Amino acid sequence: MHPAFSVIFLTTLIGVGQGFFLALFTVESYATLKLIPQQDHVSFYALGSAISLVFLIGGLIASIFHLGHPERAWRAIVQWKTSWLSREVIALPLMMGLVFLYGVAHFFNLDVNFLQLPEFKGQLTLLLGILTTIATFALFICTGMVYAGIKFLQEWANPITVVNYILLGGASGFCFATLFAVFQAPDLVLFYAGWTVIITIVALITRGFSLYRNARLKYSSNIQSAIGIRHTHIKQKAMGFMGGSFNTREYFHHATVFLFKSIKWIFLILTFLIPTVLLLMGLNGEKNLLIAAFVVQYIGLLFERWFFFAQANHPQNLYYQTV
Amino acid sequence: MAQLALVIDLNVCVGCHACVTSCKEWNTSGQAGPMFDDRPYDENPTGTFFNRVQTYEIGTFPNTETLHFPKSCLHCEEPPCVPVCPTGASYKRTEDGIVLVDYNKCIGCKYCSWACPYGAREFDEKQKVMKKCTLCVDRIYDQNLPPNERKPACVMSCPTSARLFGDVHDPASEVSLAIRERGGYQLMPEWGTKPSNHYLPRRKTHLRIHEDELVRADNPLKKEDIRHETSKEVSLDDWLM
Numbered sequence: 001m002h003p004a005f006s007v008i009f010l011t012t013l014i015g016v017g018q019g020f021f022l023a024l025f026t027v028e029s030y031a032t033l034k035l036i037p038q039q040d041h042v043s044f045y046a047l048g049s050a051i052s053l054v055f056l057i058g059g060l061i062a063s064i065f066h067l068g069h070p071e072r073a074w075r076a077i078v079q080w081k082t083s084w085l086s087r088e089v090i091a092l093p094l095m096m097g098l099v100f101l102y103g104v105a106h107f108f109n110l111d112v113n114f115l116q117l118p119e120f121k122g123q124l125t126l127l128l129g130i131l132t133t134i135a136t137f138a139l140f141i142c143t144g145m146v147y148a149g150i151k152f153l154q155e156w157a158n159p160i161t162v163v164n165y166i167l168l169g170g171a172s173g174f175c176f177a178t179l180f181a182v183f184q185a186p187d188l189v190l191f192y193a194g195w196t197v198i199i200t201i202v203a204l205i206t207r208g209f210s211l212y213r214n215a216r217l218k219y220s221s222n223i224q225s226a227i228g229i230r231h232t233h234i235k236q237k238a239m240g241f242m243g244g245s246f247n248t249r250e251y252f253h254h255a256t257v258f259l260f261k262s263i264k265w266i267f268l269i270l271t272f273l274i275p276t277v278l279l280l281m282g283l284n285g286e287k288n289l290l291i292a293a294f295v296v297q298y299i300g301l302l303f304e305r306w307f308f309f310a311q312a313n314h315p316q317n318l319y320y321q322t323v
Numbered sequence: 324m325a326q327l328a329l330v331i332d333l334n335v336c337v338g339c340h341a342c343v344t345s346c347k348e349w350n351t352s353g354q355a356g357p358m359f360d361d362r363p364y365d366e367n368p369t370g371t372f373f374n375r376v377q378t379y380e381i382g383t384f385p386n387t388e389t390l391h392f393p394k395s396c397l398h399c400e401e402p403p404c405v406p407v408c409p410t411g412a413s414y415k416r417t418e419d420g421i422v423l424v425d426y427n428k429c430i431g432c433k434y435c436s437w438a439c440p441y442g443a444r445e446f447d448e449k450q451k452v453m454k455k456c457t458l459c460v461d462r463i464y465d466q467n468l469p470p471n472e473r474k475p476a477c478v479m480s481c482p483t484s485a486r487l488f489g490d491v492h493d494p495a496s497e498v499s500l501a502i503r504e505r506g507g508y509q510l511m512p513e514w515g516t517k518p519s520n521h522y523l524p525r526r527k528t529h530l531r532i533h534e535d536e537l538v539r540a541d542n543p544l545k546k547e548d549i550r551h552e553t554s555k556e557v558s559l560d561d562w563l564m
Contacts, residue, residue, distance in 0.1 A: 001437070066432060066433075067430050067431050067432055068429070068430065068431015068432075068433075068446070068450075068451025068452055069429065069430045069431050069451055069452070070430070072410070072428070072429075072430045073430055075409075075410035075411075075412075075428055075430060076409035076410050076430060076432070077409075078409075078410060078411050079406075079408060079409050079410060079411050082406035082407070083406060083407050083408060083409045083434075084407070085407065085409040085432065085434050086409035086410075089409055146434070149407070150403075150407070150437055150438050151403075151514070152403075152440045152514050153437070220513045220514070221440065221511050221513060221514075223379075225510070225511050225512070225513060226510060226511060227379060227390070227392050227510065227522075228508045228509070228510055228522055228524070229379070229381055229390065229524070229525075231381045231382060233381065233382050233383050234379055234380070234381050235379065235380045236377065236378070236379050236380075237378045237379060237380050237389075238377060238378040239375070239377050240340075240343070240375035240376050240377045240378075240394075241369075241372070241375065242367075242368075243362070243366075243367035243368040243369040244367060244369050245369055245370075245371075245372070245445060246371070246436070246444075246445040246446045246448075247442045247445065250433065250436065250446070251442065314437070314440075314442070315440040315441075315511065315514075316439070316440060316441060316442025317442075319377065319394060319441070319442055320442070
């Protein structure tokens with residue numbers, strides 16, 4: 001497939017936004033269980049929610065560039081019964097709305113005593129946080145299933161695609177949270193850096209598994225089934241036009257084999273190796289190292305997403321082998 | 324329910340691209356608006372087409388055979404492009420099984436084209452919507468046309484009658500008969516899309532002529548001066564004489 005930059009930025013930016021929200025709420029849940037000290041409502045949770053929202057809005061803006069008619073984008077909510085894309089279009093604003101409410105509840109320190117327990121503070125934000133977490137995972141699943149749901153794009157058609165979206169989004173979100181903690185909650189740097197390293201390593205295992213799986217993929221379609229001729233030697237001599245078409249532009253990445261293979265190693269190093277090393281080196285709170293860790297990982301994820309799209313081999317390509 | 328479809332006879336397609344140009348001509352002049360063309364008279368011309376003719380070489384030289392392969396939307400009975408559409412712009416008509424795109428609802432997200440294993444859909448860079456073969460839906464029901472012209476433009480234009488058009492659900496139709504009797508098959512059956520369009524395979528026609536069909540062995544009117552060899556051995560006649 002041809003990697004579209006709009007979709008690369010959409011999926012990576014909302015991944016950071018989603019992961020960063022999960023990181024914020026992880027701290028609130030830990031603090032509720034009194035495992036770590038509670039953070040400030042405004043400077044930590046409200047500001048954090050606002051930043052998470054900025055990432056999500058950034059992703060939404062990137063997605064607009066993918067559409068031919070963005071002014072009709074609202075129509076995309078109607079086919080949620082059958083279309084994962086439609087479900088994603090519903091889940092993204094839903095999650096954004098909930099993050100907004102979560103931030104507002106923290107900003108004004110709102111609380112409702114649902115459980116009739118006067119000692120139990122922060123019930124409203126906890127409830128909103130749980131709902132937002134559900135919406136966050138729903139959005140991750142929708143995003144992953146948009147790709148995993150097309151069964152003949154065999155590189156994608158596997159549950160590991162969804163797992164990768166969750167873990168890569170989570171890793172980048174927690175990595176950003178480490179950076180955020182340096183400025184807003186220095187005592188959480190170790191907590192966040194530890195989780196980032198753990199999620200990054202698990203993501204490396206699952207992403208590595210999908211690379212392993214794709215390297216050994218057996219394609220169901222071949223030129224014989226594509227044109228229905230049973231013969232071992234079939235060669236295309238003409239695709240019917242010479243100046244290219246949507247079929248040659250949309251489904252081929254047009255990168256050289258060398259570049260394609262290099263990008264695999266670039267993304268593996270930038271997304272997993274360097275951020276892990278930088279985070280471990282920056283555990284003492286060295287700002288520049290932690291900033292570099294997030295920036296490098298985000299750039300790595302752009303390469304990862306490019307490779308994710310470019311690696312998918314669409315069966316229609318069988319019809320477009322020779323000009 | 325009816326399922327209109329094309330049946331393409333690969334045995335007689337000569338690869339003249341008449342179906343491609345007549346399709347473009349009819350559909351670019353239709354009520355849905357022109358089909359985009361970029362640099363039509365320049366280097367690397369490109370544009371939106373509903374129908375293409377491709378050419379394949381089967382076998383290794385010198386034992387090769389050339390196959391011309393027209394390819395358009397197959398109007399699948401289980402179209403994978405329809406359920407993935409987030410807006411419902413892509414739909415399959417229940418009355419005749421034609422898969423269509425509502426250009427007023429399409430947001431141009433291209434997701435349906437990803438979900439088509441045949442690459443039958445093309446994005447119109449000018450109108451910014453997804454387009455595909457309509458089986459000339461604006462032609463086949465047109466009461467102003469004489470009944471024998473109520474066929475898709477590609478079918479009308481084919482000089483070798485390689486394209487048949489009809490209802491594949493009607494067992495008595497010309498297309499069903501062709502599929503049944505001439506080995507009609509579907510493309511990429513492995514994905515369960517059940518394409519409605521079928522292809523008729525190439526056939527070898529061998530005429531077996533025996534030598535005695537070339538010369539009239541019985542030769543009743545002595546037209547051909549056939550003299551059968553006589554035996555060198557002694558026959559009954561020799562003995563009698």
